[in-house]
Amino acid sequence: MAISTETPPQQQHKGSSEGAAVDQKRWTLNDFDIGKPLGRGKFGHVYLAREKRSNHIVALKVLFKNQLKQSQVEHQLRREVEIQSHLRHPNILRLYGYFYDQKRVYLILEYAAKGELYKELQKCKYFSERRAATYVASLARALIYCHGKHVIHRDIKPENLLVGAQGELKIADFGWSVHTFNRRRTMCGTLDYLPPEMVESVEHDANVDIWSLGILCYEFLYGVPPFEAKEHSDTYRRIVQVDLKFPSRPVVSSAAKDLITQMLVKDSSQRLPLKKLLEHPWIVQNAEPSGVYRG
Ligand code: ATP
Numbered sequence: 001m002a003i004s005t006e007t008p009p010q011q012q013h014k015g016s017s018e019g020a021a022v023d024q025k026r027w028t029l030n031d032f033d034i035g036k037p038l039g040r041g042k043f044g045h046v047y048l049a050r051e052k053r054s055n056h057i058v059a060l061k062v063l064f065k066n067q068l069k070q071s072q073v074e075h076q077l078r079r080e081v082e083i084q085s086h087l088r089h090p091n092i093l094r095l096y097g098y099f100y101d102q103k104r105v106y107l108i109l110e111y112a113a114k115g116e117l118y119k120e121l122q123k124c125k126y127f128s129e130r131r132a133a134t135y136v137a138s139l140a141r142a143l144i145y146c147h148g149k150h151v152i153h154r155d156i157k158p159e160n161l162l163v164g165a166q167g168e169l170k171i172a173d174f175g176w177s178v179h180t181f182n183r184r185r186t187m188c189g190t191l192d193y194l195p196p197e198m199v200e201s202v203e204h205d206a207n208v209d210i211w212s213l214g215i216l217c218y219e220f221l222y223g224v225p226p227f228e229a230k231e232h233s234d235t236y237r238r239i240v241q242v243d244l245k246f247p248s249r250p251v252v253s254s255a256a257k258d259l260i261t262q263m264l265v266k267d268s269s270q271r272l273p274l275k276k277l278l279e280h281p282w283i284v285q286n287a288e289p290s291g292v293y294r295g
């Protein structure tokens with residue numbers, strides 16, 4: 001499936017959204033009732049919407065073609081759509097389909113009723129160990145699924161995680177993800193979450209996501225990422241040296257620290273594999289078996 005801002009639209013199967021009948025017609029804006037705005041993105045806005053025939057509630061992400069062109073991210077968007085539309089996992093935000101008109105591109109996304117995890121973390125400052133472990137375990141399962149399909153996310157961070165109606169985490173934003181069979185050498189993502197091999201621009205593979213999950217686990221438990229510094233150059237240095245320190249407050253169990261230490265390893269081949277992570281005592285003892293944190 002290819003998305004294009006220039007070539008004429010291809011005939012596309014409608015009905016990848018559950019409940020909607022399959023036919024040959026393409027999606028158009030007329031197929032949706034548009035509701036309240038859910039948020040603003042870099043290239044457009046996201047609205048709550050209802051597919052008229054199925055009554056299915058979705059999030060409609062509206063991107064402006066001229067902005068996509070100006071920033072030269074059309075290729076990246078096409079890759080994001082191609083990858084995300086093929087993934088089916090309870091902890092990965094579904095992309096049901098897309099359509100476009102002269103000015104805009106529309107992405108039909110699964111609606112995440114509880115919004116951004118980032119806001120929740122800001123509100124709480126940091127999460128309990130049960131909550132953090134539940135999230136980390138569900139993300140590990142989602143990443144095992146992605147890696148099994150040769151997809152590396154490369155941009156795991158709180159801003160890219162949404163929360164579903166039941167409290168389940170959903171990985172969103174596959175803008176930096178790649179479908180890969182060989183090792184990659186591209187600079188991407190936000191500095192705080194970048195592993196040493198990406199900061200140093202050497203080759204990297206799926207193990208970059210283990211690193212980012214380790215950073216995320218730390219940020220869940222402490223409220224700040226581990227290598228934070230005022231200057232970029234200091235964050236850079238701390239990442240490359242794996243200058244990992246655990247503050248005395250908030251109090252975090254040694255089992256959690258052990259897990260983080262095993263994930264934040266400079267040599268990417270020595271990081272704790274995600275399947276092993278799921279067997280780690282901290283995860284086994286703290287993560288809700290249902291994968292859903294209910295507070
Ligand atoms: P980019 O990551 O390209 O800069 P962005 O992160 O700013 O874009 P999005 O995250 O896609 O843009 O969307 C903006 C906001 O809209 C989100 O932060 C979130 O609050 C809301 N939002 C986006 N998608 C959904 C969704 N599927 N369900 C609920 N809310 C959403």
Ligand code: MG
Nearest residue numbers: 159160172173
């Ligand atoms: Mg985002």
